Amino acid sequence: MTTSTRDGRNGAATLEQVAKVAGVSRATVSRVVNGSPKVSDDIRRAVEAAVAELGYVPNRAARSLVTRRSDSIGVVIAEPSGRLFTDPFFPRVLRGISAYLSSRDLQLVLLMPAAGETHRTADYLTAGHVDGALLVSLHDDDPLPGRIAEAGIPMVVSPRPRRPLAASYVDVDNAGGAHSAVAHLVGNGRRVVATIAGPQDMAPGVDRLTGYREALRDARLPSEPDLEAVADFTQEGGAVAMERLLKARPDIDAVFAASDQMAAGALSVLAASGRRVPEDVAIVGFDDSAVATTTSPALTSVRQPVEEMGEEMARLLVAAVERSDPAPRRVILATQLIRRASSAGRRVP
Numbered sequence: 001m002t003t004s005t006r007d008g009r010n011g012a013a014t015l016e017q018v019a020k021v022a023g024v025s026r027a028t029v030s031r032v033v034n035g036s037p038k039v040s041d042d043i044r045r046a047v048e049a050a051v052a053e054l055g056y057v058p059n060r061a062a063r064s065l066v067t068r069r070s071d072s073i074g075v076v077i078a079e080p081s082g083r084l085f086t087d088p089f090f091p092r093v094l095r096g097i098s099a100y101l102s103s104r105d106l107q108l109v110l111l112m113p114a115a116g117e118t119h120r121t122a123d124y125l126t127a128g129h130v131d132g133a134l135l136v137s138l139h140d141d142d143p144l145p146g147r148i149a150e151a152g153i154p155m156v157v158s159p160r161p162r163r164p165l166a167a168s169y170v171d172v173d174n175a176g177g178a179h180s181a182v183a184h185l186v187g188n189g190r191r192v193v194a195t196i197a198g199p200q201d202m203a204p205g206v207d208r209l210t211g212y213r214e215a216l217r218d219a220r221l222p223s224e225p226d227l228e229a230v231a232d233f234t235q236e237g238g239a240v241a242m243e244r245l246l247k248a249r250p251d252i253d254a255v256f257a258a259s260d261q262m263a264a265g266a267l268s269v270l271a272a273s274g275r276r277v278p279e280d281v282a283i284v285g286f287d288d289s290a291v292a293t294t295t296s297p298a299l300t301s302v303r304q305p306v307e308e309m310g311e312e313m314a315r316l317l318v319a320a321v322e323r324s325d326p327a328p329r330r331v332i333l334a335t336q337l338i339r340r341a342s343s344a345g346r347r348v349p
Contacts, residue, residue: 013054021050037322072107073097073317074130076121076144079137081112083234087261088289089306093136093158096310104318106131113144122147132156132317140201154320156313159203160330168316168329170309174204177302177335178211179218181256181284184300184337186219188345190254190282194227196241196266198258205230208258208286227252231262238262242269253281254345260285260292260301267295267342282343288336297341304335 015033019026024043031039032047039047050056075097077084084090094110101108109130113121122144125133132154135145138161145165148155159171185193195212198205213223226248231237238257242265245252257263263285267277275281277297285292288303316329 013056015056017054018047018050018056021053022046070107070129070131071105072109072130073101073314073321074109074111074125074133075136076111076113076125076133077136078113078118078139078142078144084112087233088291089259089287090136092289092306093310093313096307096312097134097314098310099307100311100314100318106318118142118144125153126151131321134158134313134317136313138202139199154317156317156320158309158313160332162203162206166328168320168331170312170316170331170333171203172304172309172333173335174207175211175214177286177304177337178208178256178258179215180335180337181286181300181302182212182215183219184339185254185256185282185284185343185345186215186221188282188343190345191221192227192249192251193221193254193256194229194245194249194252196238196245196255196257196262197228197230198233198262200230205233205258212256224249231265233259233261235261235265235268238265239269240265242266246270246273254343255281255283257283257285260287260289260299263299263301263342264291264295267299278342278344282345284337284343288338292338292340295342300340300343301338302335303338305333308333 015026015029019029022029024047028039028043029047032044075094077090098108111121111124125148133148135155135157138145138157138159140162145155145157145161145167149166155167157165157167157169160169182193193216195209197209200206209228216223227245229241229245231241238261241262242255246269255266257266263283266283270277270281277283283299285299285301288301292299292301312331316331320326
């Protein structure tokens with residue numbers, strides 16, 4: 001059922017020609033071309049060499065009839081479209097996903113459900129249009145994972161789900177990264193350290209706030225409610241939160257913002273209030289995105305390997321689709337504090 005494309009030297013290569021060159025049966029060639037694991041490494045290499053020699057390329061439509069796959073992967077980002085194009089995180093994670101899928105000759109289908117349209121996205125994903133789904137920016141109340149799981153479709157999510165979910169996930173060490181940021185501020189002599197936390201309906205927001213509190217506890221500094229504000233990972237949200245913090249605690253001498261975008265918003269408010277950074281108030285962000293190098297001063301930030309997150313999500317999903325690794329996997333990637341001018345400060349003896 002699998003046909004071929006035209007080779008520049010030999011005309012239209014066929015499965016039979018590949019089989020003859022490789023010294024195997026037509027059925028064996030079909031198994032190799034369609035990704036079956038039931039072929040030895042030696043035979044697979046022989047078939048692949050024959051495919052390369054003859055310039056054989058399987059017909060995607062015919063292959064789909066054989067494999068019952070669409071060779072497409074759905075990527076769902078349930079955030080407002082404005083955030084998708086203004087927050088550097090999303091293009092970076094999509095770059096990682098796309099790079100891996102391209103290497104496997106798989107198509108990326110991007111889905112951005114608007115508020116109240118999750119059911120349409122679920123209907124699309126469960127109708128056979130894709131072989132699996134990658135859910136990026138998962139919130140606690142998102143009903144989509146449940147629908148996908150009920151349909152038996154392979155799925156990988158990010159960040160880690162905070163409710164039980166029989167699916168693989170990829171995340172970073174959010175709590176550890178936040179802890180390192182606050183420990184750095186305290187080590188530079190800061191004693192009134194505030195935080196602009198992320199949304200508390202998703203793991204990064206919760207985990208980064210936890211890391212902040214644990215670092216203060218380890219430094220024997222109090223964790224005070226009026227030193228905490230919650231925002232939505234946007235620059236505008238960071239600015240509003242910074243205004244609220246300064247009003248409650250004018251004595252703030254450091255801020256840990258749970259995203260670079262929010263840190264940039266906080267910087268603008270600090271400047272407008274006449275506070276110098278880092279002389280009066282030191283600040284650290286999270287992401288180490290392009291934003292961190294364009295602020296004034298440049299922003300100390302917790303680096304998370306976003307492209308690697310995307311690649312790992314795609315790798316886990318493809319393994320699940322091919323059933324070479326169907327068991328759910330839990331992957332947590334390391335973070336790294338990148339020091340820049342925004343957090344220099346007073347060192348205690």
